[in-house]
Amino acid sequence: MGLINYLPNKQAIERLDIAKRDDVLEIGFGPGWALKAMSRLAHGGTITGVDRSPAMVRLAQARNRTAIGDGKLKLFEGTFEQLPLQNASVDKILAVNVIYFCSPTGTALAEAHRVLRPGGILSIYATDCSSMRKLQFIGPETQQTFDLKSMEDFLGKSAFASDRIEIQKVWLPFGFRGLVARLCKR
Numbered sequence: 001m002g003l004i005n006y007l008p009n010k011q012a013i014e015r016l017d018i019a020k021r022d023d024v025l026e027i028g029f030g031p032g033w034a035l036k037a038m039s040r041l042a043h044g045g046t047i048t049g050v051d052r053s054p055a056m057v058r059l060a061q062a063r064n065r066t067a068i069g070d071g072k073l074k075l076f077e078g079t080f081e082q083l084p085l086q087n088a089s090v091d092k093i094l095a096v097n098v099i100y101f102c103s104p105t106g107t108a109l110a111e112a113h114r115v116l117r118p119g120g121i122l123s124i125y126a127t128d129c130s131s132m133r134k135l136q137f138i139g140p141e142t143q144q145t146f147d148l149k150s151m152e153d154f155l156g157k158s159a160f161a162s163d164r165i166e167i168q169k170v171w172l173p174f175g176f177r178g179l180v181a182r183l184c185k186r
C-alpha cells in the first residue's frame, strides 16, 4: 500500500481501539488491505466488508483468502446505503476515503449507526478538500468533499450525539492534509 493510503488507514484503524473479540465492519474496503490488518487485531471476532465494486471484491478476496477460508471474514458486494447486516451487530466500523461517495442526506451514516452496538465506534478518514483538488481525486462519483467545518456539519446532523463526535486534522507526506473522525454510539 502506498504511503498516501497506508497512513490514513493506520490512523483510522488506531482510533477504533480494536479488541480481539470485536466484530468489525469495513465499508468501501477497496483492495482489502485494511481488512487484512484488522483480521489480525480482531482474531477472536469477525470481519465483514461491503463494497459496491465487483473488481474490488475480487481483489480483496484474493488478498484475504485465509481469513475467508477460516470463516472469519465475509465480503459483500453491496452499498453502504443499505448494509446487509442486522441492527446492533458490530462493534467497530472503518470508513477510509469513502465519505465523499455518501449522499449528503446522510443515509450511509444512519446505516452505520443502525448496525453498531451501543458503545460501538465508527472511524472515518477523509482527505481535506484542498488536498483532494491537488491530488485530482475529485471525480464524477464524488458527491461531497470536506474541510473541518463541513465535516463537523455533516456528522453533526447524524444520529450520533454531538458530544460523541471527535474530529482531528492529520498531516500526510508531501504537505497533504486529512481529517479523522471518531464517532461513538451511545
Ligand SMILES: C[S@@+](CC[C@H](N)C(=O)[O-])C[C@H]1O[C@@H](n2cnc3c(N)ncnc32)[C@H](O)[C@@H]1O
Residues within 6 Å of the ligand: 005, 009, 027, 028, 029, 030, 031, 050, 051, 052, 053, 056, 078, 079, 080, 081, 095, 096, 097, 098, 101
Ligand atoms: C477511494 S476507495 C477507498 C478504498 C479503501 N478504503 C482504501 O482506503 O484504500 C473507495 C471505495 O468505496 C467503494 N464505494 C464507493 N461508493 C460506495 C457505495 N455507495 N457503497 C459501497 N461501496 C462504495 C468503491 O468501490 C471503492 O472501493
